[in-house]
Amino acid sequence: MRFILPLMLGLTLCGPGLAQTPEAERTIVSTVVAEHDRHIDLLERIVNQNSGTLNLAGVRATGERVRAELEPLGFDVRWIDMAETGRAGHLVATHDGGGRNILLIGHLDTVFETDSPFQTFVRDGARATGPGIGDDKGGVVVIIAALRAMQAAGTLEGSNVTVFLTGDEERPGVPLDVARRDLIEAGRVADYALEFENLATEGGAEFGTIARRSAASWTLTTGGVTGHSSGVFNDTLGYGAIYEMARILDGFRRELPEPNLTYNVGVLAGGTPAEIDADGFRVQASGKTNIVAETAIARGDLRTLTPEQDARARARMEAIVGQNLARTTADLVFGDDGYPPMAPTPGNLALLERLNAVNRDLGLPQMSPFDPARRGAADSGFVAADVDTLGGLGIAGGLAHAEGEWVDLDSLIRQSQRAAVLIGRLSLGE
Structure with a gap:
């Protein structure tokens, strides 16, 4: 008192x-x-x-x-x-x-x-x-x-x-x-x-x-052609889902930074197969060292200070996702539960x-x-x-x-x- x-x-x-x-x-x-x-x-x-x-x-x-x-x-x-x-x-x-x-x-x-x-x-x-x-x-x-x-x-x-x-x-x-x-x-x-x-x-x-700042979730799913690892990087198998995932996440790290913007990766799994539960909290995968990964999944958040920054960050993330490595796919989905x-x-x-x-x-x-x-x-x-x-x-x-x-x-x-x-x-x- x-x-x-x-x-x-x-x-x-x-x-x-x-x-x-x-x-x-x-x-x-x-x-x-x-x-x-x-x-x-x-x-x-x-x-x-x-x-x-x-x-x-x-x-x-x-x-x-x-x-x-x-x-x-x-x-x-x-x-x-x-x-x-x-x-x-x-x-x-x-x-x-x-x-x-x-x-x-x-x-x-x-x-x-x-x-x-x-x-x-x-x-x-x-x-x-x-x-x-x-x-x-x-x-x-x-x-x-x-x-x-x-x-x-x-x-x-x-x-x-x-x-x-x-x-x-x-x-x-x-x-x-x-x-x-x-x-x-x-x-x-x-x-x-x-x-x-x-x-x-x-x-x-x-x-x-x-x-x-805002709080929004995102889910990134990458896909690749699976097969024996001796063929990785060639024209038939390409790079696989995990390399594509690594490219995208490293692209986020290098190309997105600006004041008051963060984009955490909270959970990640990749292999043949890989999957995420219905709630989006748990991922699991299996695989062998000699198999090119078929699927990779990551979930994270995005936090921005203004609506303009949020729109700018999302557009840049989508552009990075779209630059696929050979024989891979990538899909980025923003959650509808954002603040x-x-x-x-x-x-x-x-x-x-x-x-x-x-x-x-x-x-x-x-x-x-x-x-x-x-x-x-x-x-x-x-x-x-x-x-x-x-x-x-x-x-x-x-x-x-x-x-x-x-x-x-x-x-x-x-x-x-x-x-x-x-x-x-x-x-x-x-």
């Missing part, structure tokens, strides 16, 4: 031009502090509720716990069923008190399914570990804590807020256009979007997220400047934009083309997606205070 005093002193300097009165913002600050233990308890309860993406009942149960928090604040809460995509669904809560609409984005699911050994919240002082504790259950609690503080200060009443918590951020349902249809529509009618994934930190400094980029825009940067105005008034350090090459994709990418968006407003921590995922519980206070003040100011538009 060592930062409370400068926060309170900073707020005494607030002027009349703010979106909310200094008195209201002081109430926000003190309410978040007073309710800190309550929100740690809430975090523990929702972390201990397994909500791996494929645990549909667990995702819905987590949504019901959130519903119980938001309805008493005056939110109209509904559940959007996503059975047609093979997923549990999404929670959407609306509070129309007038003013500009602020869309708050997070997710209920985690990467830890019911068979994971990592299932339990454990606290050690200001540090806690647990499955999905930062990604994104800590972010969900930041949203709830911020809205409760706004209600206590009287600023929620006049605010227009939409909370959209997806149930399949970690493993989206298909078709993706159905899975993200409602989120995209919410973005189109919003004036601002705030995303509550993990806060970006480095060396004790905290950063704002004004950009995220679009959250490109850096002047509007996003302006939102960070608004957050930094809050930081100044709360006595907190200024936040610089975080390197987008070091952030993963998120649901904010689906709305960023339509609305100014700021990400990374969730809790601080580390080891996301890994056993031992942890958070700094003190950051729950800072992030909730920041969010509550920012939401109110943005909704009032002053």
